[in-house]
Amino acid sequence: MGQTARPRVFSGIQPTSGVTLGNYIGAIKNWVDFQGQKDNLFCLVDLHAITIKQDPAELRARTRELMAMLLACGLDPARSIVFLQSHVRAHTEAAWLLNCVTPIGWLQKMTQFKDKSVKQESVLTGLLTYPVLMAADILIYKANEVPVGEDQKQHVELTRNIAERFNGLFGELFVIPEPVIPKLGARIMGLDDPSTKMSKSSAHKPGHAIFLSDSADTILRAFKRAVTDSGGEIRFSDDPLKAGVNNLLTIYATITGKDRVNVEADFIGARGYGDLKLRVAETVIEALRPIRERYEALIKEPANLDANMRRGAEAAAAISEPIVRQMKEMMGLTPAQPSLSV
Ligand code: AQP
Numbered sequence: 001m002g003q004t005a006r007p008r009v010f011s012g013i014q015p016t017s018g019v020t021l022g023n024y025i026g027a028i029k030n031w032v033d034f035q036g037q038k039d040n041l042f043c044l045v046d047l048h049a050i051t052i053k054q055d056p057a058e059l060r061a062r063t064r065e066l067m068a069m070l071l072a073c074g075l076d077p078a079r080s081i082v083f084l085q086s087h088v089r090a091h092t093e094a095a096w097l098l099n100c101v102t103p104i105g106w107l108q109k110m111t112q113f114k115d116k117s118v119k120q121e122s123v124l125t126g127l128l129t130y131p132v133l134m135a136a137d138i139l140i141y142k143a144n145e146v147p148v149g150e151d152q153k154q155h156v157e158l159t160r161n162i163a164e165r166f167n168g169l170f171g172e173l174f175v176i177p178e179p180v181i182p183k184l185g186a187r188i189m190g191l192d193d194p195s196t197k198m199s200k201s202s203a204h205k206p207g208h209a210i211f212l213s214d215s216a217d218t219i220l221r222a223f224k225r226a227v228t229d230s231g232g233e234i235r236f237s238d239d240p241l242k243a244g245v246n247n248l249l250t251i252y253a254t255i256t257g258k259d260r261v262n263v264e265a266d267f268i269g270a271r272g273y274g275d276l277k278l279r280v281a282e283t284v285i286e287a288l289r290p291i292r293e294r295y296e297a298l299i300k301e302p303a304n305l306d307a308n309m310r311r312g313a314e315a316a317a318a319i320s321e322p323i324v325r326q327m328k329e330m331m332g333l334t335p336a337q338p339s340l341s342v
Contacts, residue, residue, distance in 0.1 A: 009038045010143035010177075012045040012085070012134070013070070014200075015063040016054070021210040021284065022188035022198035024073065025254045026149030030182055032074035034147065040080035041141055041316060042070065044309075047085045047092065047133060051126040052116070067305045069212060072295035083312030085137065090320035094136035095129070097327050101166050102132050111154055119201075135159040139166075140320040140327075142175040150186040151197060153179050170330040173323070185254035191226040194243035213292060216285045223248075223281035234267040234276050236260050245273065252280045255287045 011031060013023060031042055044066050049059060063084065075082050085091050107113065107128050117123040138146055138159050146156045156179035163174035188198045192207045203209040207225045214222075228244040237246050253263045270276055298305065329335060 006037070006039045007144040008141060008175075009034055009040045009145045009147060009180075010043070010138050010141050011041075011147050012043040012048070012137060013066065014049045015044050015046050015059065015066040016049045016052075017062065017200045017203060018211040018213055019066065019069050019073075020188075020198055020200055020203070021212070021251065022149065023200075024212055025185040025188050025251065026182065027147060028070065028073050028075075029185075029254065030147045030180075031080070035074075035076060035079045038145070041143070041319075042075055042080055042082045043085050043137060043316075044070070044083070045085045045134075045137065048130055051124060051130045052120070064302060064305055065299060067309055068295050068298040069291075071298055071305075071308070072291045073212070077308050077312060081312050081315045082308065083316045084309050087309065087313035088317045088320060090140050090317060090324040091133065091136055094140045094320075094324050094327060095133040097324075097331060098132050098136050098139070098162055098166070099129060100331075101169060102135075102162055104128075106158060106161065107131060110158065112151065131155045131158050132162065135162045138177050139163055139174045140323045141316075142323065143177050144175055145180045146177050147180040147182075149188075150181055153181060166327075170327075173326060173330060182254075184260075185250055188251065189243060189247040191222050191247070194227055194247045195240065210284065212288055213295060214288075216289070219285050219288070220278075220281045223277045223284070226277055228273045228277075232272050234270055234273070235264050245276070248276055248280045252283055255283050 009031075011027060013019070013027060019028065031040065034040055044063060046059065046063055067082070067084075070082060071077070110131055113128055113131075117127060120127070134155050135158060138156070139162070146152075146159070148156060156177060160176050163176050167174055190196045190198045190202060190205070190208045191210070192205055196202065198209050200209065203211070207222050210219055210222055226244060226248060228248070229241050231242070233242075234245060234249070236249055249260075249263055252258075252266075253260065256263070258266070267276060267279070270279070325335070
């Protein structure tokens, strides 16, 4: 398959426990901004979600909710292919093939594997090999760009290594993808603890994460209790002691689209961190309000969501299945012959 004139973009998000403000700022908001300029594929990565124990009924419900939320955020099925990973079998097939070219040491070094495995009583094989599935997700579309938050950069680098290894062993097939990390907002921190990433799996901690579906009251309360420092200076800073203020300003900057200078100018004359927290909360509430309203309408139409997922999967399979057939052939697997008529 030749490359299209426009760069192809692939990215994914797990259907686990709602969409955080971190997911939105670090990934989804940028996906929406790419639409129209690039050839986009956005994937609800449910096969990644099951690397950690999931309740089956809840996972199914979360998946539909995520589809509704992505559309509510502005992903447009007319301009982007939005689909569910488990609906396109090319992903698991390619993952197995790539497992067979990936040294296990590469996977054992992954930071996310090390972090997540210490939190599990029993570590599943899928948690170790999940970056290979992620590599398959990206490579079977010959994606040029992978817009992700900072935490996924290492996995995209691994994807590049796997692609180069495959190309070296069997011949040039894969495009070597580039991670696209936003300059600002690539790592939104927890409001309760600005030294840790805002993440779904820490969302049980009070005041840690904002979810896009949260009510205005919940958002306001979480920002009011956001951890800052004992000073009073409202400016961007790399100083770990000012990480809380830096995080609030980063959220404000990415949501308003203003640069650092203009953001700091907005807070000249502010009465301390109380004012800052209130202004950031109001900005987030107003930005999320239309998203929440669209979400409420979309989630009431499950048949429409399912139809969108089906159309997305058909479009995705049409691109990826021929590439997986090529992988198998290059690796020496024998193509199935068409059945003989008797
Ligand atoms: N805090 C964050 N700041 C910026 N970007 C973030 N992303 C996640 N958290 C932040 C980006 O969101 C995209 C989708 O993430 P995911 O659903 O694949 O899961 P994740 O990276 O594992 O997100 P979480 O919330 O941190 O989930 P858990 O707690 O399960 O690990 C990715 O592009 C990611 O970089």
